[in-house]
Amino acid sequence: MGTLLGTALVLISLAVLVYPFLNRHGYTLAGDPVLERLRVARMRVYRQIADLEGDYRAGDLTEDDYELQLSELRVAAARIMQREDQLGAVESDVEALEREIEAARRGLVGPPEGGDAIK
Numbered sequence: 351m352g353t354l355l356g357t358a359l360v361l362i363s364l365a366v367l368v369y370p371f372l373n374r375h376g377y378t379l380a381g382d383p384v385l386e387r388l389r390v391a392r393m394r395v396y397r398q399i400a401d402l403e404g405d406y407r408a409g410d411l412t413e414d415d416y417e418l419q420l421s422e423l424r425v426a427a428a429r430i431m432q433r434e435d436q437l438g439a440v441e442s443d444v445e446a447l448e449r450e451i452e453a454a455r456r457g458l459v460g461p462p463e464g465g466d467a468i469k
Contacts, residue, residue: 388434395427 402423406416 382437385434385437388430388437392427392430392434395423395430399423399427 399420402411402416402419405411406413411419
């Protein structure tokens with residue numbers, strides 16, 4: 351009886367661990383998929399700008415090349431943001447984070463565990 355129960359627990363545990371890898375449907379993000387793709391594209395452009403600035407500081411780019419590429423990336427980001435606004439006002443990541451922090455603060459009843467009260 352104990353062996354049967356142990357085997358069942360092992361099989362259930364393995365199924366729980368393996369299921370996400372075998373899930374053919376994958377995970378989808380909540381919200382409008384078009385807006386999500388635009389947000390990802392905007393983040394990609396921001397990352398390209400950061401990489402460009404790093405290359406310029408490292409001396410890999412001339413100032414003219416840097417300015418040209420930076421203006422192109424800024425235009426690309428502006429177009430993406432304009433399209434996002436057309437599809438439904440998109441809040442910035444900072445605004446979303448601030449909103450989450452405010453909601454968490456409202457949910458606090460007492461001081462954090464092991465800490466003093468927040469004033």
